[in-house]
Amino acid sequence: MRKEVPMLITFVVAIIVMLSSITTGPLPDVFKNHISPWMTIVSAFAVGLASVNLTRVHGQKISRKRDGWVYSLILLGSMFFYGIFRSYIEINPSNMAAAENYALCYNHILSPLSSGIWACLAFYVASSSYRAFRARSMEATILLVSAVVVMLGAAPIGAQIWSKFPAVQRWLMNVPNMTGQRGIIIGAAIGSFVTALRVLLGIERGHLGGTQ
Numbered sequence: 001m002r003k004e005v006p007m008l009i010t011f012v013v014a015i016i017v018m019l020s021s022i023t024t025g026p027l028p029d030v031f032k033n034h035i036s037p038w039m040t041i042v043s044a045f046a047v048g049l050a051s052v053n054l055t056r057v058h059g060q061k062i063s064r065k066r067d068g069w070v071y072s073l074i075l076l077g078s079m080f081f082y083g084i085f086r087s088y089i090e091i092n093p094s095n096m097a098a099a100e101n102y103a104l105c106y107n108h109i110l111s112p113l114s115s116g117i118w119a120c121l122a123f124y125v126a127s128s129s130y131r132a133f134r135a136r137s138m139e140a141t142i143l144l145v146s147a148v149v150v151m152l153g154a155a156p157i158g159a160q161i162w163s164k165f166p167a168v169q170r171w172l173m174n175v176p177n178m179t180g181q182r183g184i185i186i187g188a189a190i191g192s193f194v195t196a197l198r199v200l201l202g203i204e205r206g207h208l209g210g211t212q
Contacts, residue, residue, distance in 0.1 A: 007202045014200045051079065082110075146172055 013035060020031035058072035082105075089099050129147070152158030153169020198204035 003205065003208050006208055007205075011200055011202070014196070051083070054079070082106075146176075 016027055016031055016035060020028045055076060058076050061072045062069045062076070085098075085102050085105070089095070089102055092098065149165065150169050150172055152161065153165040153167075153172075158165035158169070195204065
């Protein structure tokens with residue numbers, strides 16, 4: 001019963017969620033009034049559990065002064081600061097000064113840090129592209145030529161070198177690139193459907209703590 005009951009709940013809820021979007025009658029109301037709020041509650045518990053686990057792991061790192069413990073301290077301090085600050089704003093929605101200060105911290109601390117992370121990632125992408133675009137095979141040569149043409153077509157200097165670069169760049173993005181993206185999306189959709197079907201039928205039991 002320890003596994004059969006969760007499997008039965010999973011099956012019933014999945015059927016209701018699946019049919020609520022394609023049928024009329026009581027099922028859409030059941031999903032809206034009962035299942036959707038529970039999804040919010042479960043998501044909140046998942047975030048809370050992740051926060052507790054994050055605090056436990058990095059708290060041990062800080063207490064034992066392991067390498068990089070300062071970064072763990074900054075991580076936990078930021079998490080608790082934003083969590084407590086945002087909770088206060090939600091409890092006191094009339095306090096406009098607190099909301100403005102929270103927005104100030106977000107816009108002038110978190111957003112610049114996020115932009116800095118993306119800027120650092122650009123160097124890693126450039127380094128990876130340099131290693132990947134070496135013409136060691138036919139596939140790598142096609143990738144290299146396509147990347148150069150796309151960059152030249154998107155840059156203003158490309159049209160000055162050859163007027164056809166923008167048109168070729170648009171064709172590469174709209175035909176071969178879009179074809180590959182749609183193939184990947186279709187494959188991912190099929191994989192997601194198969195995984196959902198395995199969970200629905202009770203074949204996949206990893207969420208119950210087992211592999212079979």
